[in-house]
Amino acid sequence: MLIKVTTDELRPEEAIAAVASPAAGAIDLFLGVVRDNNLGRRVGYLVYEAYPSMAEKVMAEIAEEAKATFGLEECAVLHRTGRLEIGETSLLIAISSGHRASAFDGGRWLVDTIKKKVPVWKKEVWEDGEAWIEGPESMGMQQAPAGLRG
Amino acid sequence: MLIKVTTDELRPEEAIAAVASPAAGAIDLFLGVVRDNNLGRRVGYLVYEAYPSMAEKVMAEIAEEAKATFGLEECAVLHRTGRLEIGETSLLIAISSGHRASAFDGGRWLVDTIKKKVPVWKKEVWEDGEAWIEGPESMGMQQAPAGLRG
Amino acid sequence: MAYNRPVTVTVLLFASIAEAAGARRIEIASAPGETVADVRERLLTERPALRRFIPTLMYALNEEYVRDDAVVPDGATLALIPPVSGG
Amino acid sequence: MAYNRPVTVTVLLFASIAEAAGARRIEIASAPGETVADVRERLLTERPALRRFIPTLMYALNEEYVRDDAVVPDGATLALIPPVSGG
Numbered sequence: 001m002l003i004k005v006t007t008d009e010l011r012p013e014e015a016i017a018a019v020a021s022p023a024a025g026a027i028d029l030f031l032g033v034v035r036d037n038n039l040g041r042r043v044g045y046l047v048y049e050a051y052p053s054m055a056e057k058v059m060a061e062i063a064e065e066a067k068a069t070f071g072l073e074e075c076a077v078l079h080r081t082g083r084l085e086i087g088e089t090s091l092l093i094a095i096s097s098g099h100r101a102s103a104f105d106g107g108r109w110l111v112d113t114i115k116k117k118v119p120v121w122k123k124e125v126w127e128d129g130e131a132w133i134e135g136p137e138s139m140g141m142q143q144a145p146a147g148l149r150g
Numbered sequence: 151m152l153i154k155v156t157t158d159e160l161r162p163e164e165a166i167a168a169v170a171s172p173a174a175g176a177i178d179l180f181l182g183v184v185r186d187n188n189l190g191r192r193v194g195y196l197v198y199e200a201y202p203s204m205a206e207k208v209m210a211e212i213a214e215e216a217k218a219t220f221g222l223e224e225c226a227v228l229h230r231t232g233r234l235e236i237g238e239t240s241l242l243i244a245i246s247s248g249h250r251a252s253a254f255d256g257g258r259w260l261v262d263t264i265k266k267k268v269p270v271w272k273k274e275v276w277e278d279g280e281a282w283i284e285g286p287e288s289m290g291m292q293q294a295p296a297g298l299r300g
Numbered sequence: 301m302a303y304n305r306p307v308t309v310t311v312l313l314f315a316s317i318a319e320a321a322g323a324r325r326i327e328i329a330s331a332p333g334e335t336v337a338d339v340r341e342r343l344l345t346e347r348p349a350l351r352r353f354i355p356t357l358m359y360a361l362n363e364e365y366v367r368d369d370a371v372v373p374d375g376a377t378l379a380l381i382p383p384v385s386g387g
Numbered sequence: 388m389a390y391n392r393p394v395t396v397t398v399l400l401f402a403s404i405a406e407a408a409g410a411r412r413i414e415i416a417s418a419p420g421e422t423v424a425d426v427r428e429r430l431l432t433e434r435p436a437l438r439r440f441i442p443t444l445m446y447a448l449n450e451e452y453v454r455d456d457a458v459v460p461d462g463a464t465l466a467l468i469p470p471v472s473g474g
Binding site: 205229 | 314315316319360379381382384385387
Binding site for chain 1: 174175178180181185237250254258
């Protein structure tokens with residue numbers, strides 16, 4: 001099981017290779033990518049910060065739970081930290097499974113759960129300021145800045 | 151929009167690059183992979199055959215419909231034909247979207263619809279025989295051989 | 301004036317039906333105004349062994365799915381499409 | 388015998404609260420048997436400006452999420468976890 005928090009660029013080929021299995025008929029890959037806008041604001045770049053050792057531990061626990069719950073063959077979860085430009089990949093998840101339904105279900109659950117539980121934070125940097133984004137948008141909140149600082 | 155039926159190896163990096171967009175916050179990638187078993191039989195390898203020109207046309211229509219229905223940024227759909235060994239990728243789909251929910255929904259719809267509509271067929275080859283597999287398993291049938299030939 | 305001139309149809313076969321026919325491409329001469337079903341019957345007259353494939357076939361005329369009552373234009377390509385299994 | 392010897396806790400701060408504190412790691416001396424909430428109050432006594440972050444914090448003791456009534460062992464690492472926003 002490939003689990004990693006790293007400042008290096010995330011490579012899809014590495015995640016795909018890590019979940020390869022002769023019994024897998026489906027691989028689902030999810031990339032969280034830095035978008036040029038959020039809540040109507042233009043984003044310049046993002047800075048991700050993690051509690052790396054705990055983040056890897058929680059990511060591994062979530063991956064094990066996904067494997068057991070969805071009957072997956074293998075999982076890989078990688079999160080990048082540091083400064084990320086528009087278009088760069090912050091989160092990379094790969095899942096292999098016998099059939100595609102569990103690959104899609106497992107992939108979605110994994111991404112949702114990672115965004116709720118893994119100790120990683122992002123700061124948005126705009127032309128005229130920056131803010132830490134606190135709380136996943138999946139918890140029913142808009143993903144709004146915790147505070148503005150010009 | 152990258153749409154291709156090819157005998158060449160499918161490269162995930164190519165599909166990801168094809169759907170890159172500054173407005174994309176999520177990329178979902180799906181790989182259909184040759185599995186070593188089906189319905190309890192050990193599979194040696196698969197042979198995929200297509201009606202290539204029509205397959206590309208239908209894939210493009212489905213991709214356009216997915217973009218419109220799910221509000222996607224971009225789609226790529228690639229299908230490989232010829233002899234494929236266990237672990238090789240037969241179908242490669244990439245979707246980019248502002249947010250992950252539509253990326254997952256769109257990806258799943260795209261795979262399901264491609265399996266129902268695109269003129270591509272696969273033959274399973276076992277140690278002791280072979281058979282064309284006819285009909286997608288998504289239509290409520292088990293994906294059983296159309297006829298056995300020893 | 302050309303009303304009775306024969307219409308040429310290229311029939312494409314794939315997968316199981318192509319293997320059974322030992323051919324992937326068959327030229328058929330039909331009459332103007334004939335439908336997909338008419339052309340299919342001409343093919344079966346020549347190759348009766350293919351009849352068992354008919355119940356599950358779909359049809360494409362010039363790369364568009366059609367029903368078997370569609371009229372086949374001169375020079376058309378008619379594909380006989382077994383249940384697809386790509387992916 | 389060592390009952391009254393102070394307990395050392397390493398408090399880790401991240402993201403917004405780390406920036407506000409100007410620190411990512413603070414050593415705190417507490418008493419044996421104290422809970423996460425007790426240690427948090429010791430921190431706020433030293434740095435009252437951090438109080439506004441408390442309502443949304445979660446806590447991890449030695450990399451496990453805990454409630455604020457968990458007892459803090461000697462030498463523990465207590466992480467103050469603002470609402471996460473990875474992905």
